[in-house]
Structures are given as structure tokens and as C-alpha cells.
Amino acid sequence: MEPQDAPGPSFTFAFQPIVDATTHEVFSYEALIRGPGNEPAYKVLEQVSADRLNVFDQRVRVKAIVLATRLGIDCLLNLNFVPQNVRSADSSIRTTVDAANRTHLPIERIVLEVTEREVIVDQASFAELINEYRGLGLKVAIDDFGAGYSGLNLLSNFQPDQIKLDMSLIRGIERHGPRQAIARAIGQVCFELGIDVIAEGIETVEEYGWLANAGVRLFQGYLFAKPAFEAFPPVHYPKTVQPLAMEKVCDEPLAHE
Numbered sequence: 001m002e003p004q005d006a007p008g009p010s011f012t013f014a015f016q017p018i019v020d021a022t023t024h025e026v027f028s029y030e031a032l033i034r035g036p037g038n039e040p041a042y043k044v045l046e047q048v049s050a051d052r053l054n055v056f057d058q059r060v061r062v063k064a065i066v067l068a069t070r071l072g073i074d075c076l077l078n079l080n081f082v083p084q085n086v087r088s089a090d091s092s093i094r095t096t097v098d099a100a101n102r103t104h105l106p107i108e109r110i111v112l113e114v115t116e117r118e119v120i121v122d123q124a125s126f127a128e129l130i131n132e133y134r135g136l137g138l139k140v141a142i143d144d145f146g147a148g149y150s151g152l153n154l155l156s157n158f159q160p161d162q163i164k165l166d167m168s169l170i171r172g173i174e175r176h177g178p179r180q181a182i183a184r185a186i187g188q189v190c191f192e193l194g195i196d197v198i199a200e201g202i203e204t205v206e207e208y209g210w211l212a213n214a215g216v217r218l219f220q221g222y223l224f225a226k227p228a229f230e231a232f233p234p235v236h237y238p239k240t241v242q243p244l245a246m247e248k249v250c251d252e253p254l255a256h257e
Helices: 039-043 048-069 086-103 123-134 150-157 177-192 205-213
Strands: 014-020 025-034 075-082 108-117 141-145 161-165 197-198 218-220
Touching: 025 039, 025 048, 039 086, 048 075, 048 086, 048 108, 048 123, 048 177, 075 141, 086 108, 086 123, 123 150, 161 177, 197 205, 205 218
Parallel strands: 025 075, 075 108, 108 141, 141 161, 161 197, 197 218
Antiparallel strands: 014 025, 014 218
């Protein structure tokens, strides 16, 4: 059952896998909103007024859970989450948890993704709220990490289960020394805090190769699989590198190429 008073555009989802390059297994699927004819997300979202965003946001996650369970998901499910304030976040999370319970999807498989830019101002209250639900097994990811200004400061107040490195940091990283230094620093901090690092937007073997040999094991991007409309796509695993453990490379000197 969707949230009450939930008008808005018709929509469905495409699913893109997040893969573990060390085991060649799908770690999670991210549900990406699409129009009913596979129109891109912005075509759907431009039809949603600002005052209806919170209700629509809840409706999106409920429908994503229903479709993912219908497709037989057997791993994590990453769902985008847009908290406007602590009160709306509480309502949104409860709706998501209720949907998981109704569809018999274990709460432990739900990952709420919020971007670094969108983490609400009252981080302490938000972290307290999130930690209540994490007690039930719910997971949280920070998307587009490294794109904003809060970055590592955010991690001092709020430790998510996952971070997803922003594509602007990833693109061409194999030949960009400063980006390499930043990626290593983020990786080291997350390793020590027990946070999973996901490199998203991977398009080339060279990007994948550098990141894998820097200790990243979780990847998302066209190199592995494009989003599939209302389906889970097949995955291609490049065989050019053997990923190493983070602790084996975190002290290596920076490689300028």
C-alpha cells in the first residue's frame, strides 16, 4: 500500500547492480526511477511540485521495494532518500520499513542513499534518528561523496554503512595524482571506520584497474552493467586486475601518472 494522498506522475524503475569485484557477486541493486516508457528520471521528477516531494519520495521507495521483491532480489537494495527535515525523514523511513515488512523483504537488505549535499542541516538529530532504525538492521549510504564541502567532516558526526565516491572524483583517476591522493585518504578513513566504499560511474578498465589496486572492491557503472528497465541486468566482470585488500595498499606512495 502506497502512502496516503499520493498523487503524481506514473513511474517505474530500472535496476543497476553494485558488484563485488573480488567475488564476482552482486552486492546490491540500486533502484533508479524511470518513466513508464523508460523515460529518464528528470522527466518524472520535473512533474513533481516541491510541496509534494516528501509524499512522492515515500511513494517511490514503496514501489521500488514491491518491484524488487517481485523480481526476486536476494541481495541489498539501494533506495534514494531525500530528507527535508528530521520529521519528514522519520515518516519516510517508517513508510519504507512498513513496505519491506509487507513484502517480506528483510530490513537488513534496505540501504537508504542520501547525497552529501542533501544531508539535513541538523546532522546530530538526523544521526540519532537514523541510528534508531539502524538498530532494526536498516543501512545508510552517502551518495556523491566528495562532491560537496562537508566530506570528511560529515564522517566525524555521522558514520554511514556505505559511501559512494562521486563520479567527478572517479573520472580519469588513473592519470590524475590529486584525485588519487583524495581517494586514498577517503579509503583509509572509511577502512578504519568500517565503512564500505563504492566507486560509482565506472566506465573504463583504467578507472577500475587503478581503484581496484587501491583497495576498492565495490563498483557500479557501465563497465559492469547498464541499468535494466524493470529487470536485473547481466554483469560483465573485467579480468585485467586482481583487487587487493585496503590494508595492503593504504601506505603505498602516491603514483603520479
